[in-house]
């Protein structure tokens with residue numbers, strides 16, 4: 001399987017989940033941020049796994065990212081990647097199978113995966129799995145214990161698709 005795992009990540013938690021999913025998917029899987037996952041870079045993929053943090057109850061957008069205050073003494077967010085909303089809006093139509101995931105704090109604070117799924121289905125991509133959510137203990141992490149292993153297992157399940 002020539003899968004590509006595409007992620008947006010400000011503090012590295014979603015990136016770590018993306019990496020673990022890729023390990024589960026196995027050799028040949030590439031992991032790319034929304035900056036790296038251009039139309040050309042994902043053209044050869046035969047399966048896409050797409051994930052972002054939940055922000056403002058949905059996928060991060062320019063307004064949400066632009067409003068983040070960097071507090072002195074706390075870890076600076078990586079703001080170099082397009083927000084997931086922007087990446088989805090520039091995605092070219094396709095028919096590849098896909099699966100969506102999100103990272104989020106614990107609580108009923110919205111979801112990112114329905115927006116990812118809706119955008120990709122509209123473009124012709126085919127949902128191949130139920131979406132997965134992974135929990136962070138706070139805005140900047142860390143991930144809840146066991147989430148990396150769960151991501152690896154989910155990747156292994158997707159590899160049998």
Ligand SMILES: Cc1cc2nc3c(=O)[nH]c(=O)nc-3n(C[C@H](O)[C@H](O)[C@H](O)COP(=O)(O)O)c2cc1C
Pocket residue numbers: 008009010011012013014015053054055056057058064068103104105106107109110136138139140141
């Ligand atoms: C501006 C902002 C808004 C957020 N809004 C939500 C939210 O609505 N629901 C939620 O569960 N988590 C929310 N979070 C927490 C993020 O989901 C969390 O910071 C993210 O999973 C961390 O992943 P990362 O290290 O890959 O960026 C928000 C975080 C930020 C910075």
